[in-house]
Amino acid sequence: MAPTITRDIKVAAETLRAGRLVAVPTETVYGLAAPIADADAVRAVFELKERPLFDPLIVHVAGEDDARNLVATWPKEARVLAARFWPGPLSIVLEKAESVDPLITAGLDTIAVRCPDHTLARDLISIVGPLAAPSANRFGQTSPTNPKHVLDEFPDADSLVILDGGECEGGIESTVVRIDQSNRCIELLRPGLITPGEIAEALREAGIERDLFDLSGEFSGASNNSEEDAIPAPGMLRRHYQPRRPLVIVRADAGAEAAHLSQQAAAMIGAGDSSLIVELDLDGSPLLAARTLYASMREAAEREGVEAMFVRRTPERSGEAWTAIWNRLERAASAVVGS
Ligand code: AMP
Ligand code: MG
Numbered sequence: 583m584a585p586t587i588t589r590d591i592k593v594a595a596e597t598l599r600a601g602r603l604v605a606v607p608t609e610t611v612y613g614l615a616a617p618i619a620d621a622d623a624v625r626a627v628f629e630l631k632e633r634p635l636f637d638p639l640i641v642h643v644a645g646e647d648d649a650r651n652l653v654a655t656w657p658k659e660a661r662v663l664a665a666r667f668w669p670g671p672l673s674i675v676l677e678k679a680e681s682v683d684p685l686i687t688a689g690l691d692t693i694a695v696r697c698p699d700h701t702l703a704r705d706l707i708s709i710v711g712p713l714a715a716p717s718a719n720r721f722g723q724t725s726p727t728n729p730k731h732v733l734d735e736f737p738d739a740d741s742l743v744i745l746d747g748g749e750c751e752g753g754i755e756s757t758v759v760r761i762d763q764s765n766r767c768i769e770l771l772r773p774g775l776i777t778p779g780e781i782a783e784a785l786r787e788a789g790i791e792r793d794l795f796d797l798s799g800e801f802s803g804a805s806n807n808s809e810e811d812a813i814p815a816p817g818m819l820r821r822h823y824q825p826r827r828p829l830v831i832v833r834a835d836a837g838a839e840a841a842h843l844s845q846q847a848a849a850m851i852g853a854g855d856s857s858l859i860v861e862l863d864l865d866g867s868p869l870l871a872a873r874t875l876y877a878s879m880r881e882a883a884e885r886e887g888v889e890a891m892f893v894r895r896t897p898e899r900s901g902e903a904w905t906a907i908w909n910r911l912e913r914a915a916s917a918v919v920g921s
Contacts, residue, residue, distance in 0.1 A: 583740035587729050591702060595709045597743040603627060605718040605732045606642075606706060607747025608698035610671045610756050610774070611725035611876070612732050613642065613715030615706075618652075624685055624714050630739060633721040638688035639714040640673050640756070641695050644707040649695040652679050652712065659761045659768065659790060666784040669699035671752050672776045675760035686714045696756055702747045717755060718744075722824050724876050724914070727753050731880060753873035754906055757781075767793040773906040775872060798909060822913040823876075827883040828890040829862070831911060833920030836896045843920075847892035850917045858889035868903040875907060879914065895920070 585605070588594065594604045598615070601623055606615045614631060616623035618641055628635055643649045646664050650656045654677040663674060678693035687693050698704060707713055717725040719735045726732045727750040736742055757774030759781060768785070770778050773796075782794055830847035840861050848856035863878045865871040882891045893911055895918075900908075912918075 584737055585733060585739050585742035585744050587733070587744045587746050589746045591705055591709070591745065594706055594743055594745040598623070598706075598710045598713075602741045602743065603630065603739075604706070605726075605729070605742060605744040606703050606713065606715060607729075607745060607750065608642070608700045608703045608715075609669075609750060610698070610752045610754060611727055611750055612718040612729070612744075613698075613703075613713070614718035615642070615713040615715035617710050618683065618686060618712045618714050621683055621685060624683065627714065627716065628685075630736060630742070631716060631719070631721050633716060635685070636688050637716075637721075638690055638694065639686050639716050640758075641682075641686065641693060642703065642707060642713045642715050643695055643697050644704050644712075645669075645697055648707070648712050649674075649697070652682055652693055652695055653677060654679055655763070657761060657763055658788075659785060659792065662784055662788040662790060663759070663761075663781065664697070667776055667780075668697040669704065670697070670776065671699070671756040671774050672696060672781075673756045673758040673772075675758060675771065677763075692760065694758060699751075700747055702745060706745065722822055724823050724825050724879055725755060727873075727876050731876070734880070749873075749877075751873060753875055753877075754910055757906070767795060770794065770796045770798050773798050773909045775869075775906060777902045777905070779902055820913060823910050825879045825883045825891065825914055827888055828916040829879070829911070829914050830859075830890060830892040831895050831915045831918040832892045833895045833918070836894070836898060838894070843892055843894060846919050847890065847917075850919045851890055853889055855889070858887060860885060860888050860891055862891050862893040864893060864899070864907075866898070868899075868907060871899075871904075872907055875910065 673694045673696040675694045757776040758772035760769040832843045844856040844859040
């Protein structure tokens with residue numbers, strides 16, 4: 583039997599109270615949620631996703647007060663960032679409170695907290711308490727940005743309830759930053775729609791001068807991740823966000839012939855017929871490109887007869903606003919061609 587889709591938040595709350603999982607809409611992607619107080623349900627999140635236990639979950643809160651209960655200390659940097667960016671797509675990593683189940687944090691002494699900018703998600707959290715929620719997809723696959731995507735990921739999860747909040751506005755996962763109090767610096771662990779420039783500006787305006795180190799690029803690239811113990815933060819695997827058909831990044835000008843680019847892509851992955859390699863539709867505006875990225879990847883991969891996809895990396899699609907999009911595409915891609 584398939585999961586149930588509902589718009590009724592009471593049904594979602596009852597499902598969670600009964601110990602079953604709910605896929606929750608947020609402004610980034612849909613999350614697969616369990617109340618943090620329910621260890622069995624949290625374990626079920628890892629099991630359903632087939633997610634390794636070394637990959638910690640982000641805890642979603644209704645506001646700053648919730649977050650403060652989950653961390654050992656709530657420093658000034660956190661106060662400033664939460665005031666500026668919450669509710670919104672910024673996950674803040676801090677030393678965790680002892681009460682937080684280590685299952686959620688993969689045994690780390692830190693926890694990632696975030697307040698989602700989606701009324702349904704926040705209302706649900708207000709009813710049942712903070713929710714541990716990774717993206718609602720099988721591990722390593724493309725994140726879902728609407729209820730149908732969740733259904734496609736877990737077609738047989740009969741006890742799962744999907745809370746229908748429509749299409750996600752943001753479309754890619756949150757920016758993750760770690761506030762390192764001992765070294766008095768901020769580390770960017772995952773790029774997202776909130777950029778390092780915006781974070782630095784918010785801190786500066788509050789009179790806080792902190793070095794901001796970008797650790798997110800260290801493990802980018804299309805090759806397989808073979809040295810997992812060298813990962814600076816869990817979850818920063820090179821291969822992630824995988825579509826169901828191979829994706830090739832082709833460096834090219836906006837005006838280059840699509841047919842020529844698909845031939846390049848075909849040669850790269852050893853495909854015989856380049857007409858079966860389709861171009862991924864990517865909007866020219868980074869905000870819209872992020873919003874539709876995963877839906878486009880799914881749509882292209884599912885098209886009849888399609889063998890692979892390529893996405894064109896043009897000079898126009900660069901700069902800080904595109905960083906998170908290329909971060910996801912590089913991890914989703916099997917290969918990169920072109921100069
Ligand atoms: P998602 O798969 O979108 O739920 O993202 C969860 C990601 O957030 C993880 O894979 C990590 O990259 C990051 N994260 C969560 N908790 C922590 C933590 N305590 N320390 C560092 N990164 C974390
Ligand atoms: Mg994920």
